[in-house]
Amino acid sequence: MDDTLMDRLRASVSRYGPLSLFLIPTLAIYLFFAIYPTLSVIGYSMTKWNGISPEKTWVGFANYTKMFSDRIFWEAFQNTFVWSAVIVVINVGLGLVIAALLSRVWRGRLILQTLIVLPVVISPMAVATIWRWMLQPKGVINETLTSIGLDGLARPWLGDPDVVLFALAFAHSWSTIGLSVIIFLAGLQSVDEDLYDAAKIDGATTFQAFRYVTIPALRPVTAVVFILTLTAAFKAFDLIWATTKGGPIRFSEILSTYMYKRGALENQYGYGSAIGVALLVIVSLATLLYLKLQARPEDR
């Protein structure tokens, strides 16, 4: 009897031992410090709680019902969508173009590349300080536009409801696009040169080669860039908080700033949690949707 038990034990150790060695340390940390707090937030989102007092009142889905009929939530939702879309377009589109251009340069490339990637290392709070300064009505951006005769483009950036979200999205992209450029560059280096040669023989222009060789070859890389950019955009908080606090009025309010206002500043922690859960669900759905759309062209 003992023998079989020991044998079984031994068998399962040799079967699961290595696996546990590889997985358990990560899982222990990940489940305890990331998943468990996330589940707690889902729990809090079903309570009425000020985040401080020992008393929590269970309210079921009341916070969610309230959220769906909250006009400001939908404003923030819409802004989050616009904000993320602008950032994704810039970081994926422009990021790819910059990387493609860089890959055609040999002399001086390392310097150009370093300068373009540099803003990535600047801390988010410093990014906010720099940009709110530049975006002032008499800041460096408007002064430059005026001095090169483009007065028509000068705007009261942080105070104009129509442009504020775009101006801040641009600032966010400034500080994050370097990562996209690097990832695309890496991808470009591994694109098979033969494909370009073949395209050239077929008489393709540079642009056509880019369109029909580079872009399809980079599809998996694009997915990585897309997901990293999208999640970073959805989670962004510091930049908007330190420049406009969601203003003017609420024209730059996104879900993360709205969650902070309700949850942390107004002590409606339960409601803030519901907004946080919504944020998590929305960004997950967006990623899944993208992955699905992204898979389709190959079936054609």
Place this chain on the structure above:
Amino acid sequence: MASRLIVFGILALIAFLMTAPSAMTLFTSLKPPEELILPAWTPPASITFEHFERVWTDGGFRRYFLNTILISAVDAIVMIGLASMTAYAMVFMSFRGKLALQVLFVVGLMIPVTAIILPLYTTIRSVGLINTHLGVIFADLALAMPVFVFMFSSYFVSIPRALHEAARIDGATEFQIYRRVVMPVSVPAIITTGLLEFMWSWNDLLLRLLLLPREGMRTLSVGLLNFQGQQTRDIAGISAGTVIMAIPVVLLFLFFQRHFVRGMTAGAVK
């Protein structure tokens, strides 16, 4: 030839535009107080290092610097080990529940830290790690783990299976294969992970603000807030602090740039 010049011109313009805002910060950090009311884009007429001195000593950056280096270095090294081992299991080993684990990591990719900060605090407190560097390190590792598991997995997928099989036939244990076969060919992914995690950890503000309340434990990112009041700001202090904070990361970046470029997606392309 002409097209090459145009490309170079365009890139030089982009590089200039990308650099200009940082240059303003550098200028400001070097300006004597009486020049600070001049427009930010004017270079300093005379250079002073007094703001750096002030930030380094009175601003506490000397101590914060050590704290930050410690946390970021441990973060980066442990992350390399844990994320690569997890990715190894996900790619090379077969077990039940692998799909569920993948889903769990995808969800983790999306968790906004701002949303879970309060229960995260409670959790770390429950194990007595508030105001310890270890508490911050655990939180950093947990929250960034999905990204790097994702990155290592996409790299490992590109490693020829035959390499792995051959080692197994030779009687190597999984750990030996991981250590002697897989990791040595994954240098770019290792460097990418190390650099990125180091940089994110270096710049992170929220977790440090919350989990390290005591002065002696603070990091640079929190120290920078000392120059940012509720209403006013000490722009020279912020600028000098920003420059001090950026230097180590820029140096690391320059040093590893070559590898960094290859690391991120070598797997994803194939």
Place this chain on the structure above:
Amino acid sequence: MHKVTKVTKGVLAASLALTVAWPALAQTEVVVWVGGEPGQATVYDTVAEQFNAENPDIKIEIVKTPSDLFNPALLPALSSGEGPDLFMFGTGPGQPAAIIDGGLVADLTPYFNENNWGATIPEGVINQTSSGGKLWAVGNEVETTAMFYNKKIFADNGIAVPETWADMTAAVGALQAAGFDTPIGLAAADKWPVSHWQSMMFGRYAGPEGINDVMFGDGAWSDAPFVAASARLQQMGDDGWFGPNPVAVGYAELMDDFWAGNIPMTYTGPWIIPGGLEAVGDRAGEYGVFQVPPFEDGQRIYPTESIGSGMYIRVNSDAKDAAVAFLNRLFFTTEGRATLLSGGTVPVGPLDDALAAADIPQLNQDIGGSADQYRGNGTIPAFLDTITPGNLTTASYDGLQALLLNVMTPEEFTAELQAQWQIAKDEGTILAPGGLSAQ
């Protein structure tokens, strides 16, 4: 001077290190979180150094938390029974309701009686820092808002300090004609600076009783005086008094412009003085302060004064007595008060002794002087946004920007404020009226 401080700090640090090495000395450690502006907060270090030297058995550790991002870091710490022993937080009926009702902070009434704090703290401040008959906080400083102006620009354009609304209108007109497109700087991009105008104008139109009536009685924010005040503010914006785009202007950037001499006036408070004086150097004499003249005929001027924050003691702190000893040294001794004053922080209560001993910047004296003339009229709160509940503050900030952008009418604005106030009342997130119950 500078070197001496550094040496003292070095010695202090060394002695601290020694104490850590020999726990047998058994010091009581008090962790204190102080807010304020970058230049201002250092004054607490000075007092703490003096205090530590005088009291070898107590070690005060000052942690500076100037940015508003520190507040969210404070709450979870407090609610789990940790965090600072002594800390700054908002006062009034709105902001501290959660920490007081949650039982996170200590009742300071016994210390108040024991140490005769009542001799120093004026009743108005007690009302803002008490509730349910108990004292919860010691007000840290008095902040008076007023119009800061550039004397040189005024003199160059032949403008005298305005005494009536007609003077004010003429002054703004003259400045506009002289090419100043922003006669009065207003940094509405940061939201809160507009609420200083709101607080002052609401108070001027409704009077101290009118404000009190809303705060603790049956009054409503939608009452006529508040509508009239909002309409006037909107009108000033429409007439370009605040420049073409106040909503696009940030506060820190605006102050840079003000100290650089590009903007003639701005309505703000004393917290900008330490940083400003450093920026202007020997041009400090070019700046002055005045009270905005009455907006309407027959209106009175009331000084706008609020306490900056309250100092609270954590309920389960082991160092309550030591914390109180530090409060006594800080706010209730002549040396402490003089040190605060010299650093540009005005402690609450009468200042005679401290004033004599302190070396106070001229601008701080000017603010005090301009307010003292009208003190007999009664005072009004300078920062409604820091004493009202969070939801009302959010609505005020957003609404004031909407007023300036002309997308909201004064009636809509005040109705929105009242609606949020009512929500807070219904939810019970407003404290009972202040004042201490007779013992």
